[in-house]
Amino acid sequence: MTTVKTEYQQQLRALAELMLAVSGESVTMMKRNAPEQALKLKRQDEWGIYLEFLKIMFNLTDRLSALHIPIKDQMEFMNNLEDAVTAQLKSVLEPAFGANSDQMEIVLTVGGAVAESRQLYEKYKFLITEDSKTKNDMFRDFGERVAELLGARGNAQLSSAATLCASAIVPAISAVLQGQAPAPVSAPAAVVSAGEGAEKKGPTGQEIKLVSLMSSVSGEEVETRWGLHPRFRKDLTPSELQQLTKLLNRVAKILGERYAAVAFSDQWASWHKAGHA
Structure with a gap:
């Protein structure tokens, strides 16, 4: 008899990698949208924002898993996802902590994030595949929490950017749960995709x-x-193509210079391994 862990091993690993990658890239995206606040952030502040994205992704995955995982297996599936995220995070942070360091803090941190995710988001009752006021309220409250962590409480633009980063991962999580290989998702691309498709009703x-x-x-x-x-x-x-080309060349130059600055720094060495830089 196969266990949930072995039956869904591939999906669990893919979800863990997806959640960590998008959480990390979302932090970068938020800093890019708030350059003044980003200069004041300390490492622990960035870590707090990272965990905030991880919390809502646990909740979104839990809601989506109810549509694709048998009810009898869902609780064990989510417990195993917590283990998979912990293992993946240990692997990502190993260069920074060292192979022989005590990594129990990572286990406790992920466990705490899961517990806080339930406390924060389970009270919102809605079907993840449908638009509703309650669903919008949850994403709005999440965005406001991220803006506050950035030191910009009440900043509607930052709240909206955080909401887009979080909501854009829903199709990718759904694809993994269905056994498909999702297209690579990054925070900047996710915001563009969600923004362009916001008026679509498909x-x-x-x-x-x-x-x-x-x-x-x-x-x-x-x-x-x-x-x-x-x-x-x-x-x-x-004319439109010329204008867009000029704009994107400028964006690419800014992004390339910023990426180069962080990619080769000691501070970002372990994150770069996971594509977070």
């Missing part, structure tokens, strides 16, 4: 990424490139 998971922007490192070289969806490019007039 079913969840039908968003189209119109603009992509990515930085990668190879040895001591950093490459930053952007791209457009072929259909989107075709729909633009020559």
Whole structure:
């Protein structure tokens, strides 16, 4: 008889990697939206924002798992997801702590995040696949918490950015639970995708990424490139394409310089291993 852990091993690992990657990139996205506040943040402050994203992702996964995992297995599935996230986080942070260090603090931290996730979000009763006032209230309250952690309480723009980062991961989590391999999700791309698809009324998971922007490192070289969806490019007039090209070249330059600055710093060495830089 197979256990839930072995039966869903692939999905558990994929979900853990997805949740950690998007949480880390979301922190970077929030700092980019609040440069003045970002300069004042300490490591523990960034860690608190990271955990805030992790909390809501545990809740979103719990809600989505109810649609794809048998009821009798769901509780064990979520317990195993907590273990998978803990194991993945240990692996990511190992270079910073050392292989022989006591990593029990990570276990307690993830366990605490799960407990706080339940306390904060289980009171919101709604179906994750449908739009509702309660669902919007939960995401709004989450966004306000992130803005407050950034030292910008009441900043609607930051709250909205945090909400977009969190809500854009829903299709990817759903795909993993269905046994599919989700397309790579990053916070900046997620915000673009969610923003472009905000007025669409189609079913969840039908968003189209119109603009992509990515930085990668190879040895001591950093490459930053952007791209457009072929259909989107075709729909633009020559003047619009010229303006967009000019804008995205500027964005790519800023992103590339920032990525290079953090990618080769000692402070971000362990995060860069997981793609968080």
